[in-house]
Amino acid sequence: MKKLQETIKSITPLSKNHMDLAKERLDLLIKPLDSLGKLETIAIQLSGIYENNYYDTSNKLILGFGADHGVYEENVSPCKQVVTQQQFANFVGGGNGVSTLCNFTNSHVWAIDVGINCDEEITGVFNEKIRKSTDNMRIGPAMAYDEAIKSLEIGIKYATLAKEKGYKVIGIGEMGICNTTPSTAIMSVFFDLLPENITGMGCGLDNEGILRKMNVIKDSIKINKPDKNDPIDILAKVGGFEIGAMAGAILGAASLRMPVVLDGFISYAAFIIAYGLNNLCKDYAIPSHMSAEPASKLVLDKLSLSPLLNLDMKLGEGSGAALAFNIIEAANFTYKNMLTFDESNMENTHP
Structure with a gap:
């Protein structure tokens, strides 16, 4: 029971700071806002879980x-x-x-x-x-x-x-x-x-x-x-x-x-x-x-x-x-590798 209690008590919320940063990057990618749907949701969630804006999901x-x-x-x-x-x-x-x-x-x-x-x-x-x-x-x-x-x-x-x-x-x-x-x-x-x-x-x-x-x-x-x-x-x-x-x-x-x-x-x-x-x-x-x-x-x-x-x-x-x-894996790869508006020299028309 001790191990179970320790585990339950050790669970903490996701990192809001890293999730916000991930959202900022996603909004700079060359696409309409939120247009990748759940791929963006996953990328943001993973940032909050790993407390890092770049992470490895290959294993x-x-x-x-x-x-x-x-x-x-x-x-x-x-x-x-x-x-x-x-x-x-x-x-x-x-x-x-x-x-x-x-x-x-x-x-x-x-x-x-x-x-x-x-x-x-x-x-x-x-x-x-x-x-x-x-x-x-x-x-x-x-x-x-x-x-x-x-x-x-x-x-x-x-x-x-x-x-x-x-x-x-x-x-x-x-x-x-x-x-x-x-x-x-x-x-x-x-x-x-x-x-x-x-x-x-x-x-x-x-x-x-x-x-x-x-x-x-x-x-x-x-x-x-x-x-x-x-x-x-x-x-x-x-x-x-x-x-x-x-x-x-x-x-x-x-x-x-x-x-x-x-x-x-x-x-x-x-x-x-x-x-x-x-x-x-x-x-x-x-x-x-x-x-x-x-x-x-x-x-x-x-x-x-x-x-x-x-x-x-x-x-x-x-x-x-x-x-x-x-x-x-697709969510992570897209998040890491898709170009931003600055990188592509495209005009950012987001409001």
Whole structure:
């Protein structure tokens, strides 16, 4: 708990001075004011994060966390649970969505097992297993309060290690069959949303399956009574180990003044936990894309987060975050290399 408390307390606001200077430079570039839209927003945000008007974003990493869920017993996913273990091996073995996109964007991925339901270690994967799967949240809490704290501190640990290894930008990703169920429960509790209005198909449920999943979420909230004012209690009662670890990575990145790129639906749930613990972490977050899950726009609007992309993606893994790395690089490159009016001998017609 000490590490978590220290991390939460160490998060500070962005540097307004450096953001103002970045805005001044952007306004001198040979373009109409604000015409590069979110590319300018990113450049300004990065200046505030790094406390520098010129920065390096070339070394990028996805932190992927894997875990299973006891609520799988409630038939809330059409996929077999063993897929978590099988697919997680591909995070480091290559060939799945996130590893392929990391290869494309010249970035890296670390895979961290925080609770996959298997006894054997997975080759190339960091073993931080809290235990094999959470408990069934329809029967009782998904995990103990201390386990929730442990999952958060694992995320902080790997954000810190990424910083020590020289990474400048981190993204978060996950693997965990049926983890849209706890994610939806977290959103329902935190924002007082009715499960019937936000429950989606996950990785392919039919209408009957969506109804069953919605009832499981309703029952889980009713039985566990998570405290909406205590993000750790929410995580413990209706969350997941990988969700907690992603939330910890968000907090860790913010405390280390590193930008953290959110992925899709599961990462929104993780962000809610981190935001509830210290809302300053929002200043360090870059949402990559709008998930196709039905709750996505509603939740992101409530958090005032505007994703860079809307490609109807719902894969997870960190795939959207990896894809957004190129946009961040484009923002930085444009900010550094585009000519100013003085450099181009053009007349500045800005008001």
